[in-house]
Amino acid sequence: MITGSEALWRALVAEGVDTVFGYPGGQIMPVYDSLCDFGDRIRHILVRHEQGAIHAAQGYARVKGTPGVVIVTSGPGATNVITGVADAMTDSTPVVVITGQVATAALGTDAFQEADVIGLTAPISKWNWQIRSADEVAWAVARAFYIAGTGRPGPVVLDFTRDAQVGMTDFHFEPCRFIRSYIPEPTPSELSIKQAVALLDAAERPLVVFGQGITLSHAEDRLRAFLEKGDIPAGSTLLGLSALPSDFPLYQGMIGMHGNVAPNVKTGECDVLVAIGMRFDDRVTGTVSTYARQAKVIHIDIDKSEIGKIIPVEVGIRGDAGKVLAILTERMQARKHPEWVAGFAACRAVEEEKVIGPEIRPGSGLLRMGEVVDGVSRVTEGKAVIVTDVGQNQMMAARYSRFAAGRSFLSSGGLGTMGFGLPAAIGAKIAAPARPVCLFVGDGGIQMTLQEFGTILQEQVGVKIVLLNNNWLGNVRQWQELFYGQRYSQTRMLNPDYSLIAAAYGIRYRAVERREDLAEALQELFSDDRPALLDVHVLENGNVMPMVPPGRGIDEILLSENQWYRPQ
Amino acid sequence: MMEEKEYTVTIYTENQIGLLSQITNAFTRHSLSIWSLSAGATSLEGVHNITIVTRGPEKKVKETVQQIEKRVDVIKVFFYTADKIVYRELALYKVATDGLLECGDLEALLSRFNAKIVEMNKTFTVIQKTGHTDETALLHDALKPYKVLQFVRSGRISVSKAMQEPVFKFLRKREQEQKQINNQ
Known part of the structure; x- marks a missing residue:
């Protein structure tokens, strides 16, 4: 017989877990006590705030492709992870969160550090379960990993009561492989495949828009084969970035509000739009009623509730992206669309001249965010894992990073959680110690989870932090400039001296203000694998362009504050 | 405005604590009122039935139904207009x-x-x-x-006008799939 706490660790080991992110507290102490006996099998990363634990686990999961594990105490420990649980739900990230809970007899009595974790997390988790007896531990852990990692991944919360932690059980672990009420991967219907093939074979101006579903399904190669055979240009959502290498000839860049001109404009011109593993977020569609209204839409998604949710579809294919793409590639005719594909280059040229060039090769004036991101891609040759926070830093990182391999871009997409970046980068580096991990973060976001510098210090996590410092909450400032009559309400920020903060945590610090120092500073930044902070003082009132203003169609694009895109 | 109609939503679930609140939450989130609700065991061991009457545009009700069916412990959800049920x-x-x-x-x-x-x-x-x-x-x-x-x-409470409770067929299919997985 072993305790429920030991059963938890044994079950985690059985699930292949070797790293967890957590923070101890009163109602999880038996679990932490038992951890002492698992030091040879489990690396526990002690964070500085529970929100840091879950974002780190998210970063870890997204680089590694297996669930990240979080262990926190009851009450405030549990409520502190809630933002991350919601973020993981929106962005389909597999995480298993274990929260301590008061003894079953004390449940519902407002006991010290009691919170209704099951009630709080039900709407924002894929599944949750309160473990009330040690006998349930192995079953609950197996089920949690199965649910978190299969189908459309997501967060699972196990609320571990104190008596279950200290109770005794005969441990027997069996992985979960079936739940009758849960169908993680629907089989695509033959009819939908046939209809899709017919549409693809007849298409003259096909366009693919793909999302994170490609990465989650490990379908990067299958997507490439599909695009090549059909000669189909493709645009990526924010979370789809890096699933195609940036230099793949049919790759047209990012779609959406701050996406590239070509795929956004062509969304309004294509005759068949194939959406794969994406969910038509409003930041992708702009005004829904005019989005791709001329096109026949094929939507492939593993989550059938996404099909038809936002955009009416001609054909909905329920299934795993990789498997569906393999079938379609096999059955469809090889095609060539030279004129259609060439049309993208014309849009790209306009964007290059009006937006990209001035952003990454401004020549004079203050440093711009885009040229910093471009410089990082240059130094790392597109091989780094790029992590972003939320805001202008995120959009600039997304727009100007180049990727040589998949699973190289991590960002809080759906929820847009400021403070996500720093802990997520820590988790990413722990998941992929051999790869450079570069965080782009603003001076707003870095201060939301700045305490995780402590985690970097203690674990010596070699994260490269590029602080795009403009002394503003830049994204909100941009909206205030463009849509709120330049009334800058609460967006000006007085910054601390980051050199002192970095020094306090033993993190190497360097500031860059002049263009001529940038390349060398970036060289130095990536010259080793030690934690480092590069504080880049960028143009204060820089805006992210192009931009589809809110309430506009996705092909109504501002190239600058006062210039609309016009077809050439 | 899309046409609003009355729908009877029939939900089959595993017998699990907390599911009812997840289900009613889905209605709240889509701003649909629950006009009536009844819950109870079915003839199948461990399977519960929740019947909810709501009023709204078909698309919204359908979305809500799909979100509910997505919950891991929800087995199957059907929704009907009044003419399709007794x-x-x-x-x-x-x-x-x-x-x-x-x-x-x-x-x-x-x-x-x-x-x-x-x-x-x-x-x-x-x-x-x-x-x-x-x-x-x-x-x-x-x-x-x-x-x-x-x-x-x-x-x-309602029964569909189909010959058999459709959830029976679904559960039989799942039983076979479970056998296949266990044999692998």
Whole structure:
């Protein structure tokens, strides 16, 4: 017989877990006590705030492709992870969160550090379960990993009561492989495949828009084969970035509000739009009623509730992206669309001249965010894992990073959680110690989870932090400039001296203000694998362009504050 | 505005704590009101049935249904317009007995509404009627002059007009799939 706490660790080991992110507290102490006996099998990363634990686990999961594990105490420990649980739900990230809970007899009595974790997390988790007896531990852990990692991944919360932690059980672990009420991967219907093939074979101006579903399904190669055979240009959502290498000839860049001109404009011109593993977020569609209204839409998604949710579809294919793409590639005719594909280059040229060039090769004036991101891609040759926070830093990182391999871009997409970046980068580096991990973060976001510098210090996590410092909450400032009559309400920020903060945590610090120092500073930044902070003082009132203003169609694009895109 | 209709949503779930609140949350999130709700065990061991009546545009109801079906412990969800199901509600009316006796032909009233007396004493009488919402409301109107002390209605229960509960077929299929997985 072993305790429920030991059963938890044994079950985690059985699930292949070797790293967890957590923070101890009163109602999880038996679990932490038992951890002492698992030091040879489990690396526990002690964070500085529970929100840091879950974002780190998210970063870890997204680089590694297996669930990240979080262990926190009851009450405030549990409520502190809630933002991350919601973020993981929106962005389909597999995480298993274990929260301590008061003894079953004390449940519902407002006991010290009691919170209704099951009630709080039900709407924002894929599944949750309160473990009330040690006998349930192995079953609950197996089920949690199965649910978190299969189908459309997501967060699972196990609320571990104190008596279950200290109770005794005969441990027997069996992985979960079936739940009758849960169908993680629907089989695509033959009819939908046939209809899709017919549409693809007849298409003259096909366009693919793909999302994170490609990465989650490990379908990067299958997507490439599909695009090549059909000669189909493709645009990526924010979370789809890096699933195609940036230099793949049919790759047209990012779609959406701050996406590239070509795929956004062509969304309004294509005759068949194939959406794969994406969910038509409003930041992708702009005004829904005019989005791709001329096109026949094929939507492939593993989550059938996404099909038809936002955009009416001609054909909905329920299934795993990789498997569906393999079938379609096999059955469809090889095609060539030279004129259609060439049309993208014309849009790209306009964007290059009006937006990209001035952003990454401004020549004079203050440093711009885009040229910093471009410089990082240059130094790392597109091989780094790029992590972003939320805001202008995120959009600039997304727009100007180049990727040589998949699973190289991590960002809080759906929820847009400021403070996500720093802990997520820590988790990413722990998941992929051999790869450079570069965080782009603003001076707003870095201060939301700045305490995780402590985690970097203690674990010596070699994260490269590029602080795009403009002394503003830049994204909100941009909206205030463009849509709120330049009334800058609460967006000006007085910054601390980051050199002192970095020094306090033993993190190497360097500031860059002049263009001529940038390349060398970036060289130095990536010259080793030690934690480092590069504080880049960028143009204060820089805006992210192009931009589809809110309430506009996705092909109504501002190239600058006062210039609309016009077809050439 | 899309046309709003009344829908009966039939939800089959595993017997698990907390599921009902997840289900009602899905309605709240899509700003759909729950007009009636009933829950209970089915003839299948461990399978529960929750029946909810709501009103809204079809697209919104469908989205809500899909979100509910996505919950791991929800087995299957169906939604119907009234013409696709046979359904009833139970209504109980507590009426002052002296008032009721003044009505003259109580028997004719009860038989006209297909209602019956389930309890009668000197002070009050309890009348029971099953039927659709509008029918139970009509009896309420008819009884009003005789002093209705209390009027309660149950949630709707319904059966589909298909030959078999569709969830049976689904669960049989899942049993076979489980066997296949176990044999792998």
